[in-house]
Amino acid sequence: MEDHADVAPAKRSYLIGQTEFHARPLEPALYLVATPIGNLADITLRALETLAGADVVAAEDTRVSRVLLERYGIRRRTMAYHEHNAAQAGPKLIEALEAGQSVALISDAGTPLVSDPGYRLVGEALEKGLRVVPIPGPSAALAALTASGLPSDAFLFAGFLSAKAGQRRSRLEELKAVPATLIFFESPRRLAETLAAMAETLGGARHAAIGRELTKTFEEMRLGTLAELAAHYEAAGAPKGEIVICVGPPAARQEGPADIDRLLLSLVAEMPASKAAAEAAKMTGGQKQALYRRLLELKETGGD
Numbered sequence: 001m002e003d004h005a006d007v008a009p010a011k012r013s014y015l016i017g018q019t020e021f022h023a024r025p026l027e028p029a030l031y032l033v034a035t036p037i038g039n040l041a042d043i044t045l046r047a048l049e050t051l052a053g054a055d056v057v058a059a060e061d062t063r064v065s066r067v068l069l070e071r072y073g074i075r076r077r078t079m080a081y082h083e084h085n086a087a088q089a090g091p092k093l094i095e096a097l098e099a100g101q102s103v104a105l106i107s108d109a110g111t112p113l114v115s116d117p118g119y120r121l122v123g124e125a126l127e128k129g130l131r132v133v134p135i136p137g138p139s140a141a142l143a144a145l146t147a148s149g150l151p152s153d154a155f156l157f158a159g160f161l162s163a164k165a166g167q168r169r170s171r172l173e174e175l176k177a178v179p180a181t182l183i184f185f186e187s188p189r190r191l192a193e194t195l196a197a198m199a200e201t202l203g204g205a206r207h208a209a210i211g212r213e214l215t216k217t218f219e220e221m222r223l224g225t226l227a228e229l230a231a232h233y234e235a236a237g238a239p240k241g242e243i244v245i246c247v248g249p250p251a252a253r254q255e256g257p258a259d260i261d262r263l264l265l266s267l268v269a270e271m272p273a274s275k276a277a278a279e280a281a282k283m284t285g286g287q288k289q290a291l292y293r294r295l296l297e298l299k300e301t302g303g304d
Contacts, residue, residue: 015073023052034137144211213241
């Protein structure tokens with residue numbers, strides 16, 4: 001595990017432009033610090049104070065984190081914590097926390113624990129009764145969702161799909177009926193292949209959006225159906241940069257009369273008829289009065 005103790009002077013400060021700000025030492029805790037996903041100006045003041053005030057900065061890649069820290073004049077002790085060394089690095093970070101030190105955890109970009117192994121460290125800290133403090137900020141998944149034009153009242157972050165076709169298809173089948181916008185990360189070289197698999201499994205007519213290089217110079221949001229996007233990237237070839245895929249929820253299923261009858265009977269078994277009709281109206285988009293009359297008919301005929 002990398003441990004750059006030589007850059008840990010007593011001074012705790014950060015720079016904004018040419019102005020230096022002093023940061024107080026932090027209370028012992030594991031701080032989950034969100035960092036920019038591209039544009040370094042997206043860092044928050046609280047994040048800067050936390051990074052400058054921490055005893056240790058645990059980074060997914062210390063070479064990447066050094067760019068951010070140097071931009072803001074932060075010189076703290078850094079330690080590598082990533083998927084390949086978590087088993088060795090995790091206990092050392094827990095030991096530091098138990099010794100009364102403060103640890104700031106950052107990923108290469110965005111919010112820690114989103115598609116990285118930080119959740120293991122958080123789980124270990126919580127099991128030992130150690131304090132965990134979120135320092136919110138940039139997130140590629142949320143940035144893409146908000147710019148996609150797709151429904152944002154319910155969404156599911158599904159991370160990276162498997163590179164293996166069978167496992168990818170199985171996972172998409174599991175997600176097919178989820179009534180929410182789906183958010184994925186994907187590598188540029190697999191984008192066309194993944195979009196083709198999504199069009200085949202989820203339906204080519206489903207609306208989607210591709211976020212590329214978000215917050216960077218060549219930021220792009222491309223909208224269309226899965227079929228259209230798959231065709232575009234098949235023809236254009238692999239794009240450059242970080243990729244986020246947003247897929248809109250499935251179209252609402254049209255309920256048939258038999259489906260509505262079953263719904264009404266299941267609801268009325270748990271609540272009064274008027275309330276059951278009102279609930280069914282919310283769920284199906286039907287008229288409450290008509291559903292109430294139908295429910296009375298079903299009760300008279302015994303549900304036949």
